[in-house]
Amino acid sequence: MSFVLPGELVPAQHVNLKLGPGLLQVSDVKNGSVMSTRAGELKHTANNREWWIEGNSRRYVPAPQESVIGVVIARSGEGWRVDIGSAHFASLDGLAFEGATKRSRPNLKVGSVLYARVSLAHKDMEPELECFDAQTRKAEGFGELKGGFLVRCSLQMSRMLLDQSHFLLPLLGARFPLEVAIGLNGRVWVSTKEPKYTIAVSRCIEAVDPDGGGMDERAAKKFLATLDI
Amino acid sequence: MGSRVEILNDDGYRSDGRRQFELRDITMDLSPRGTADGSAMITHGLTQVMVSVFGPREAKMRAQTLHDRAVLNVEVNIAPFSTGERRKRNRGDKRILELAASIKSTFEPVVQTALYPRSQIDIYVHVLQQDGGLLQASINAATLALVGAGIPLLDLVCAVTGGVHSTSPMLDLTTLEENDIPHLTVAVMPKTGNVTLVTMETRLHVDRFGDIFKLTCDAAQVIHQEMKRAAYARTRRLVDAMDVDSKSILLTGDNVDKDTAMNELE
Amino acid sequence: MPRPPSPSIPEREFLYASLKQSLRLDGRLPLEMREPTLTFGPDLGWVDCAMGRTRVLASVDGKMVKPTPERPLEGVITIHSEISPMASSDYETGRASDEEVVLTRMLDKVLRRSDTVDKESLCVQAGQRVWHLRLTIHCLADAGNLLDCACLAGIVALKHYRRPEVEVEGEDVTIHHPSERAPIPLAMHHTPYCFTFAYFPDTTTQAVLDPTSLEQRLSAGLLSIALNAQRELCVVQKAGGVPLAPDEVMRIINVAVGKAKELDRIVEKRLQEDWSTRNVEVR
Numbered sequence A: 001m002s003f004v005l006p007g008e009l010v011p012a013q014h015v016n017l018k019l020g021p022g023l024l025q026v027s028d029v030k031n032g033s034v035m036s037t038r039a040g041e042l043k044h045t046a047n048n049r050e051w052w053i054e055g056n057s058r059r060y061v062p063a064p065q066e067s068v069i070g071v072v073i074a075r076s077g078e079g080w081r082v083d084i085g086s087a088h089f090a091s092l093d094g095l096a097f098e099g100a101t102k103r104s105r106p107n108l109k110v111g112s113v114l115y116a117r118v119s120l121a122h123k124d125m126e127p128e129l130e131c132f133d134a135q136t137r138k139a140e141g142f143g144e145l146k147g148g149f150l151v152r153c154s155l156q157m158s159r160m161l162l163d164q165s166h167f168l169l170p171l172l173g174a175r176f177p178l179e180v181a182i183g184l185n186g187r188v189w190v191s192t193k194e195p196k197y198t199i200a201v202s203r204c205i206e207a208v209d210p211d212g213g214g215m216d217e218r219a220a221k222k223f224l225a226t227l228d229i
Numbered sequence B: 001m002g003s004r005v006e007i008l009n010d011d012g013y014r015s016d017g018r019r020q021f022e023l024r025d026i027t028m029d030l031s032p033r034g035t036a037d038g039s040a041m042i043t044h045g046l047t048q049v050m051v052s053v054f055g056p057r058e059a060k061m062r063a064q065t066l067h068d069r070a071v072l073n074v075e076v077n078i079a080p081f082s083t084g085e086r087r088k089r090n091r092g093d094k095r096i097l098e099l100a101a102s103i104k105s106t107f108e109p110v111v112q113t114a115l116y117p118r119s120q121i122d123i124y125v126h127v128l129q130q131d132g133g134l135l136q137a138s139i140n141a142a143t144l145a146l147v148g149a150g151i152p153l154l155d156l157v158c159a160v161t162g163g164v165h166s167t168s169p170m171l172d173l174t175t176l177e178e179n180d181i182p183h184l185t186v187a188v189m190p191k192t193g194n195v196t197l198v199t200m201e202t203r204l205h206v207d208r209f210g211d212i213f214k215l216t217c218d219a220a221q222v223i224h225q226e227m228k229r230a231a232y233a234r235t236r237r238l239v240d241a242m243d244v245d246s247k248s249i250l251l252t253g254d255n256v257d258k259d260t261a262m263n264e265l266e
Numbered sequence C: 001m002p003r004p005p006s007p008s009i010p011e012r013e014f015l016y017a018s019l020k021q022s023l024r025l026d027g028r029l030p031l032e033m034r035e036p037t038l039t040f041g042p043d044l045g046w047v048d049c050a051m052g053r054t055r056v057l058a059s060v061d062g063k064m065v066k067p068t069p070e071r072p073l074e075g076v077i078t079i080h081s082e083i084s085p086m087a088s089s090d091y092e093t094g095r096a097s098d099e100e101v102v103l104t105r106m107l108d109k110v111l112r113r114s115d116t117v118d119k120e121s122l123c124v125q126a127g128q129r130v131w132h133l134r135l136t137i138h139c140l141a142d143a144g145n146l147l148d149c150a151c152l153a154g155i156v157a158l159k160h161y162r163r164p165e166v167e168v169e170g171e172d173v174t175i176h177h178p179s180e181r182a183p184i185p186l187a188m189h190h191t192p193y194c195f196t197f198a199y200f201p202d203t204t205t206q207a208v209l210d211p212t213s214l215e216q217r218l219s220a221g222l223l224s225i226a227l228n229a230q231r232e233l234c235v236v237q238k239a240g241g242v243p244l245a246p247d248e249v250m251r252i253i254n255v256a257v258g259k260a261k262e263l264d265r266i267v268e269k270r271l272q273e274d275w276s277t278r279n280v281e282v283r
Helices: A155-162 A168-175 A195-208 A217-226 B094-107 B134-149 B177-182 B208-243 B247-266 C009-020 C099-115 C146-160 C213-218 C246-277
Strands: A002-004 A023-025 A034-036 A038-045 A050-054 A067-075 A079-083 A091-092 A113-120 A128-130 A143-145 A149-151 A178-183 A187-192 B026-029 B038-045 B045-059 B071-078 B119-129 B158-165 B166-172 B183-189 B193-198 C039-042 C048-050 C056-065 C076-082 C124-125 C131-143 C166-169 C172-175 C194-197 C221-227 C232-240
Touching: A002 B038, A023 A050, A023 C213, A050 A091, A067 A091, A067 A178, A079 A178, A091 A113, A113 C009, A128 B247, A149 A195, A149 C009, A149 C076, A149 C194, A155 A168, A155 A178, A155 A187, A155 A195, A168 A178, A168 A195, A168 A217, A178 A195, A187 A195, A195 A217, A217 C076, B026 B208, B038 B134, B038 C099, B038 C194, B045 B134, B071 B094, B094 B119, B094 B134, B094 B193, B119 B134, B134 B183, B134 B208, B158 B177, B166 B208, B183 B208, B193 B208, B208 C246, C009 C124, C009 C213, C048 C146, C056 C146, C076 C099, C099 C131, C099 C146, C099 C221, C099 C232, C124 C166, C146 C246, C194 C246, C221 C246, C232 C246
Parallel strands: A091 A128, B071 B119, C076 C131
Antiparallel strands: A002 A038, A023 A034, A038 A050, A067 A079, A067 A113, A079 A091, A113 A128, A113 A143, A149 A187, A178 A187, B026 B038, B038 B045, B045 B119, B158 B166, B158 B183, B183 B193, B193 C232, C039 C048, C048 C056, C056 C131, C124 C131, C166 C172, C194 C221, C221 C232
């Protein structure tokens, strides 16, 4: 594990090198040609082919095929404008849903929350979302999220929650049934039977978030025990 | 706070000859002015405020509209000649902005804005003369102007100021009194007796506050009667002027008489 | 993009439902406030006040000026406050937002117009020299209830500040540097604290003290009460919002009375702690 700061040279070498977020190829440097542009942990795949920097931030930058949670801001023409926490609102076409036709489009209100996938992310264009798998035209779990609550966290926290080996969700799931949708844009939708459970989830995420409490498994267990659930 | 004027003398009279709980002379005029959809002029003693209401109409600034209700826009203009000392206040003055913000948030829950999505209702307040109770007069005048403009309201809003001189509460203060004693302004919705606005900005003991607060709530009911009377009288004149079905005129006329007669009994 | 996106429907509905059961998202009771953290700087009158993630920095400095001809016997106090987009992305630069107007006016009413500092004690030479105190309020972060935090920071800064001692000999005025003579605290009449309660559209839901930003955004009216531990109200401000029954207003005021006493104890304790760590050198 190595930490880098912006401007450091990274010893990334491979015949078929692939650079992820936070790394930049520079040509005018003598030894080594890859430079870091972000602070964080330098990571690479086992075969040294893909390199990236794992850092933390709160501002989401859309990338294609990422699952995000968005809030409908307004209707626009045939679709909606959705806030996904990025610099610009994303657009969601009215037909990008399972079984949607010109006649029957899903009924989304301003303020509705949805789970969607970024289908287009380009620096010169507005991000676009879709609520189905473009190949199979099946929902695959995407669509409007009704009820529940939206918890906001740092981007790293949302990535950690998506990691199957992370302790938090199994820990909470052992205590009470819960339904969760995790967006890579630092938003987690939680639905439980009782408000007090949702509050417990929200407070645990806040406590474990490296940008907030930064608790580890033991501390989180202790913290959970103090909550009245 | 050494005052040269006696706020309340031993016989229970105030500096302008009123009793403790006596309100100043109120006149309300609902006749239309210019192109406004509704306008009202109100005087509380020497304080005189004119309000014009425009709307609901399309918002000048599209960006500020709300998709599910109308936006209230309040602008307050204090005439430079309204006080003894001629003084021009610019529009960015924090006091004026606060006054406008108070009026705006007082009416937001009262005006049924949800009926007019994506539109705007403008309330222009002109203060012509001030002698205490500026907020009170502005709110009362705005209520009447909104009534005149036919904008749906849940209830009238009636505002009164009150103050406490050592331990004796008094109502409807003049500038002289406002400068000297702790005072508060209360706006009441008379139907339910609930309070939409309370502002107080001078040091006052909690127990004293309780007394004067209750008192102003009662006094607001009196203002309510006056407002009702003014609105009825105006409507009656309009009906008379239209010279239509004489029966309906008689009916409304009867109602007014009964109403006012009852009020006078109270 | 005209306005900051308002909270989504699930957020709104969940908040109302949980408040109905008297549950708050951060685990507080409805009438419980976030415990303020007061950090004092190296200078006197420099306070960093944090309530949860809301953070305000206040600093006081004083200098000699000539008094205004209307009030030759009184010192001058000015309060500078500005909400910049640094506090929260909801604020814009330039144009004063409604929040800023409310904040500025409230600070003015609570700290200046309620006579917290004895202005006559700031007079050095009648009509010639008086102290001019400048209180600057920097809003560093707004996570709800910026107003209470700013008022608390302001009042604590004034309580923490000590002005240099001054000696008047005929026409000569000597200002003693703090290292020569111990600076003296300001003469304060009282210490008001501000409490903000949020009301919700459903009138059966209890009011909450010290709302977070989500609660504040979804509230249907705020009631701010400033008062001191001696049960004296300084400011009551309920500008519009849901109508309340007069009895409810009185009930909340009584709640605030208790909170003011609690907060007063905390503030006094922190000031004492800080003062005991300071080395006052008198040569």
